[in-house]
Amino acid sequence: MLTRFMLIVTAFLALHPNAGWAQPPTPAQPTEPSSPAEQVIVFERRCATCHDNPGPDSRALSREALRALTPERVLAALTTGSMASNAAGISELEKRAMAELVTGKPFGGSAERAASAMKNRCESPLTLNNPWTQSSWNGGNPDSQTGWRFQSAQKGGLTAEQVPQLKLKWAFAVPGSASMAWSQPSVVGGKVFIGGDNGFVYALDARSGCVHWSFEAQGQVRSPITIGDVKGIAGVRYGAFFGDYRGNIYAVDAESGKQIWVKRVDQHEGAKITASLVFDPASGRLFVPVTSWEEIPAPNLAYKCCTFQGSVVALEAATGKQIWKTSTLPEAARPIGRKNSAGTVLYGPAGAGVWNPATIDVKRNAIYVGTGNVYIVSPNADADDAIMAFDMKTGQKLWWTHMGGPDPHPGGCGYGEERRLNCPGYINGRDDDASGAPVLYTAPDGRRILIEGQESGRITAVDPDNRGKVLWVAQAGDELAASNGGFGGAFDGELYFKPLPFADQTGAVAAIKAATGERAWYTKLPKPTDCPDPNARQTCHSGNWAGATAIPGAVFTGSRDGTLRAFSSKDGKIIWEFKTSRPFDTVNGVAGNGGGIGGPGPTVAGGMLFTGSGYAILSGAPGNVLLAFEPQ
Numbered sequence: 219m220l221t222r223f224m225l226i227v228t229a230f231l232a233l234h235p236n237a238g239w240a241q242p243p244t245p246a247q248p249t250e251p252s253s254p255a256e257q258v259i260v261f262e263r264r265c266a267t268c269h270d271n272p273g274p275d276s277r278a279l280s281r282e283a284l285r286a287l288t289p290e291r292v293l294a295a296l297t298t299g300s301m302a303s304n305a306a307g308i309s310e311l312e313k314r315a316m317a318e319l320v321t322g323k324p325f326g327g328s329a330e331r332a333a334s335a336m337k338n339r340c341e342s343p344l345t346l347n348n349p350w351t352q353s354s355w356n357g358g359n360p361d362s363q364t365g366w367r368f369q370s371a372q373k374g375g376l377t378a379e380q381v382p383q384l385k386l387k388w389a390f391a392v393p394g395s396a397s398m399a400w401s402q403p404s405v406v407g408g409k410v411f412i413g414g415d416n417g418f419v420y421a422l423d424a425r426s427g428c429v430h431w432s433f434e435a436q437g438q439v440r441s442p443i444t445i446g447d448v449k450g451i452a453g454v455r456y457g458a459f460f461g462d463y464r465g466n467i468y469a470v471d472a473e474s475g476k477q478i479w480v481k482r483v484d485q486h487e488g489a490k491i492t493a494s495l496v497f498d499p500a501s502g503r504l505f506v507p508v509t510s511w512e513e514i515p516a517p518n519l520a521y522k523c524c525t526f527q528g529s530v531v532a533l534e535a536a537t538g539k540q541i542w543k544t545s546t547l548p549e550a551a552r553p554i555g556r557k558n559s560a561g562t563v564l565y566g567p568a569g570a571g572v573w574n575p576a577t578i579d580v581k582r583n584a585i586y587v588g589t590g591n592v593y594i595v596s597p598n599a600d601a602d603d604a605i606m607a608f609d610m611k612t613g614q615k616l617w618w619t620h621m622g623g624p625d626p627h628p629g630g631c632g633y634g635e636e637r638r639l640n641c642p643g644y645i646n647g648r649d650d651d652a653s654g655a656p657v658l659y660t661a662p663d664g665r666r667i668l669i670e671g672q673e674s675g676r677i678t679a680v681d682p683d684n685r686g687k688v689l690w691v692a693q694a695g696d697e698l699a700a701s702n703g704g705f706g707g708a709f710d711g712e713l714y715f716k717p718l719p720f721a722d723q724t725g726a727v728a729a730i731k732a733a734t735g736e737r738a739w740y741t742k743l744p745k746p747t748d749c750p751d752p753n754a755r756q757t758c759h760s761g762n763w764a765g766a767t768a769i770p771g772a773v774f775t776g777s778r779d780g781t782l783r784a785f786s787s788k789d790g791k792i793i794w795e796f797k798t799s800r801p802f803d804t805v806n807g808v809a810g811n812g813g814g815i816g817g818p819g820p821t822v823a824g825g826m827l828f829t830g831s832g833y834a835i836l837s838g839a840p841g842n843v844l845l846a847f848e849p850q
Contacts, residue, residue, distance in 0.1 A: 288394045288416075289317035289325050331393045331418050333432035336806040340423055344430035344473050346456050349407030349445070355823040356406050357444035358494030358575035358655060365577035365586075365655035367708040367819065368768040375825030378771025380849040381784045381794045384827060387848045388427035389802035391810030392416055396840035398830035399764065399776065399815045402442040402494070403844065405823035411472070412830070412844055413439030413460055421458075421475060424824055427805040427846060431475030437462035437490075442818065444504075445472050446497035450536050454478060457535060459504055461491020467506055469538060481538040486526045488512040492573040496585075497535060498610070505578075505585055505610075506531040509571025513593040516629035517637070519560035523630040524568035524593040525551045530576065530585065530608055542613030546570040546589050546601050554596045558640045564630040566596025570604070574706060575655040579682060581666075583610045586682070588652020588670045589618075594629030595644070603650050605670045605680055619686035621670065621678045625650050648698075650674045654706015654765060654818075657714065658682065659732050667732060671716050673703035677730055690735035694718060694728035696742075702836050705765030705818050708773055710787055713738055715768060717775040719761025725777055727762060727785055741790035746779050757799065757814070757839045764833075765819035774827070776815025778838055782829055798831035802843050813841025825849070 293313055314325065333339065353375050354360065360369050371377050392398055394416035401413040409430070410422040415438045421430040441461040448457040448469075456472040465486070469478040483489070488510035496505040512526040528546040533539065547567045554566045569592035577586045585608045592602040603625050606618040625647035631637040637644065650672045657669040667689060668682045675694040680686040694716040707716040713729040720726070725743040730736070749758035757779055764776035772793060776782045780799030783792055798812035812831030816838055820829035826848050832841020 289314070289321045292317035292321060293325075331416050331432070332434070333420060333429045336429050336808065338428045338806045340426075340428040340430045344409060344421055346407035346409065346445075346473055349456070352407055353824045354406045355404060355821045357404055357442045357496070358402055358818055359577075360823075362496045362575070363578050363580060363658070364709075365575070365657045366710070366768070367655070367706070367766060368710050369822040371770050374769055374822040376769055376822050376827065376849070378769065378786070378793070381772050383849040384794055384796070384847040385850040386796070387826070387846045389804045389810055389846070390420075390422060390427050390429070390806055390844045391802070391804040391808035392418070392420070392842045392844065393808050395842040396813075396832060396834040397817075397838075398832040398842050398844055399813075400440050400817040400833060400835065401830065402818040403821045403828040403830070404443045404445065404494075405821055405828065406445040406472075408824060410828060410844070410846075411443035411445065411458055413441060413443060415440070417462075419443060419458070419460065419470070419475075421472070422844075424826060424828075424846070429806060433468075433470050433475045433477070435460075435462045435468060436466055436480075437464035439463075440490075440492045442494035444495045444497050446504075446535055447499060448478070448536055449502070451478060459495045459497060459535065461495065461506065463490040465489030465491060465508065467491065467495070467504070467533065467538065469535065479538040481533065481540070483531045483533070483540070483543070484508050484529065486510060486512070488526050493575045496576045496578060498578060501610075502535050503541060504533045504535045505576050506533060507572035507574065507576055507587055509573040509590060513569060513591070513627045513629065516593050516627060517632055519558050519562060519630070519632045519636065519640075521630075522562060523564055525565050526568055526571070526593070527551060528569065528571035528589055530572060530587060530613070532610075532613060544608055544613040544615055546572060546587075546604075546606060548601065554594075558630050558632065559636065562630065564594060564596075566594045566629075567592060568596070568629070569593035569627065570602045574652060577656045577658050578610065579658060582607075582682065584608065584616060584682070585610050586656040586658070586668060588654065588656055590651035591625045591627055591647055591649050593627050595626045595641070603652060603672060605652070605656055605668060605678065605686055607682070607686065617685040619678070619680050619688060621652070621672060622650060622676055648674055649701055650676070652706075653704060657707070657709045657732075659709065659711070661733055669709070669714055669732060671707045671714070673699060673701070675699040675703065675716060675718050675728070677707075677714065677716060677735070679732070679735060692730050692735035692737070694730060694737075695720070695726055696740070700761060704761070704763035704816065708766035708768035708819070710768045710770065710773075713787060715766045715773045715775075715787070717762030717764060717766050719759070719763050719778065723755060723759045723761065725759075725761035727766070727773065727775060727790060729787065729790060739790040741785060741792070743777065746781075749779070755837050763814070763816035763836070763838065765817065767819045767822060769822055774820050774822075776820070776829065778814045778816070778833070780812050780814050780831055780839065780841070782815060782820065796847070798829070798843070798845060799839060799841070802845070804843065808842075810843040811841055812843050812845070814838035
């Protein structure tokens with residue numbers, strides 16, 4: 219039983235943080251003492267190989283990252299979270315013992331996560347007065363009708379000339395968090411809304427960092443918070459909309475933090491929401507991209523691989539009522555006529571999840587998204603790694619353009635020798651997902667261009683008015699980016715900026731001309747030289763896993779070693795940098811430490827810049843701080 223349990227825990231740890239986390243009831247105390255020594259021995263034999271030195275492509279957490287978690291969160295994943303079915307039959311005592319071992323903490327000993335326990339409560343209630351007349355960055359993009367991730371000087375209040383004078387104004391620490399860089403801060407009406415991998419959403423004052431309210435979701439919240447007008451609900455003026463790692467969508471009163479409604483948009487146990495929702499004021503609808511973690515257990519021969527399919531869902535914002543839901547794949551998953559050597563029936567097509575925001579095309583009444591890789595080799599699965607268009611009103615799939623060659627995942631094949639036996643001749647794909655929201659651009663000659671980047675650094679431009687016909691393809695880097703190579707680019711109306719990480723612990727930023735696909739400039743970032751341990755990939759890596767954010771004259775992105783940089787958009791020279799991987803004094807009195815930077819990128823609004831630090835994914839260093847900067 220113990221060996222079986224360790225295999226399950228190892229699978230869970232490899233999945234984190236892609237596993238969905240529930241917030242469990244207070245667990246019952248064990249009825250007999252555990253055996254810490256026995257648990258340590260089993261961990262060292264079965265798990266240490268992955269967790270001592272996880273490679274740059276590994277989804278296993280380092281020991282440092284594991285210790286940043288709380289035992290309640292580990293137990294939640296094994297009891298009511300995405301790993302519950304795998305842990306069937308495992309005793310409560312064994313689950314609790316391992317949760318305490320890997321985190322190094324006893325149950326009940328974690329810091330209180332709610333705003334009510336923090337010392338910096340705001341003196342007055344949160345009130346949004348005419349928020350749409352103020353500087354804002356709402357959700358994953360300041361403008362969901364372009365997908366540019368660009369903030370003008372007028373709307374952002376920050377110029378390239380001011381960037382070198384940016385200084386830290388305040389730091390806010392999120393208790394129980396290890397990946398604060400994974401959810402982009404939203405700024406609306408002078409308030410900052412941020413989700414956490416501790417399962418909470420917080421509303422803060424942008425100027426002071428005082429905390430107004432917190433809301434506890436049923437799972438981790440990676441989705442940026444989108445604010446929108448709410449009509450027809452007494453006492454509610456604005457909703458805060460977001461998703462969690464269990465496939466739930468929430469509507470919360472943006473001023474009070476009270477729940478309005480919650481709806482699960484996909485019943486698959488692996489479904490999760492990672493992207494910001496797009497709110498359309500004209501129709502009062504929310505457009506929800508849906509993805510999953512199912513590709514991670516897919517190679518396991520005992521796992522019924524694979525049944526999840528990416529989708530886009532339209533909801534009525536006031537009620538959560540589903541209006542339509544459309545899969546990214548052309549047909550439902552079904553048995554594909556083969557079994558693996560363990561006798562497990564295999565299903566497909568599966569995958570093509572949507573883990574980045576959508577872009578709205580008002581002219582065509584269309585929604586554009588980028589899709590991820592497939593989870594299993596099966597017929598009729600060519601909608602992976604694609605730019606895809608849906609009708610906004612009906613959800614009908616209008617067209618899609620596959621970017622590049624086949625990108626299969628070894629679903630159902632197993633590992634090592636088993637993989638060769640089950641899938642002879644199989645070559646694993648690069649996992650070359652679309653890495654950001656599609657950028658919609660109208661050129662000076664009137665042509666409309668839709669641009670999407672991939673994790674490898676490939677960039678594809680298509681014609682949205684001609685069923686996605688390819689206009690040009692470019693490679694941003696001098697070499698292919700590392701597998702799982704980070705988030706998307708930004709666009710300033712002329713240049714598309716693509717951050718890049720490489721396998722040799724270096725990184726780069728490329729600027730590509732939107733009209734032609736030609737490279738305008740390329741800035742290479744050497745491997746850091748000031749690392750305590752030069753071989754520690756999770757802390758000594760200049761690769762840019764974070765998405766880009768642009769303002770006139772400058773583009774921001776962050777690296778795995780925790781350095782946030784600004785580059786001149788004219789020539790790519792570095793004009794400012796700040797090392798976030800260090801301890802911080804925090805406004806809320808919670809112990810705070812920065813780590814690696816990944817996720818969608820920083821936010822610019824109200825003359826300030828906001829970023830999370832800590833990215834315990836793909837060997838990134840954990841951290842739990844939200845940082846606010848202002849020119850001085």
